[in-house]
Amino acid sequence: MTQPHHDSDLLFKALADSSRRKLLDLLHAYDGRTLNELCEHLDMSRQGVTQHLDLLVAANLVATVRRGREKLHFLNPVPLQEIYGRWISKFEKPRLKALDQLKQKLEDNHG
């Protein structure tokens, strides 16, 4: 696959599917699994699981490591951290600051 690993469209697309989210949850519970181990938990063909994994790898949500003949899959949470920085903490901080100021103002008035 090509390498648009830093494309956030790919990242959100990869997350917009319940089977792929299940694969991420499976890897979160126990990391470093082979394709066969992952297939056991999903009610779909081996080829279907491979396609989902390819999309997760393209989005950089899954990293693979070769160990001998085996290919192990690891959850890579770095892009999720980037989403958090871009979409959550950025919007959360001003509100937390506003709440903090409100608290200080109200408490000052009473004190």
Add this chain to the structure above:
Amino acid sequence: MARSTFVYVTYIRTTPEKLWSALTEPEFMKEYWFGMHGESQWTAGSPWKLVASDGKVAGDGEIVESDPPKRLVFRWQDRTKPEMEAEGPSLCTMELVPEPTVVKLSITHTIECESSKLIVAVGGGWPKVLANLKTFLETGTAAIARPAPR
């Protein structure tokens, strides 16, 4: 033997040389590693330590392999908590692979110990450090160290 492994990958719009500097120069490291920095000659066999902002040693070990700006492997013995210290040294491998417009940075952290507390602890930290490192190299400022936007 049972082992615990975490793998982290990020793609950064930079050069391998700049990324290597960011990974090995204390002044750069403090910018994105929450005030912590590494101290070493960064050559195979030389000692390594991770120093917190208060000067305490959070971890130490030695450099196992060093091939700038491509590959750095070091042993990491935790010095923050007795239960993590008891697990013995972990091995941290950093690999830098240039691609047309970005550098792929892979960090593999392994310890010969099942359900390692250290790996879980660093597992919470690496994504933040790497997301911060990426923002720092791409924009010149670390995301989490940045003051709140208005």
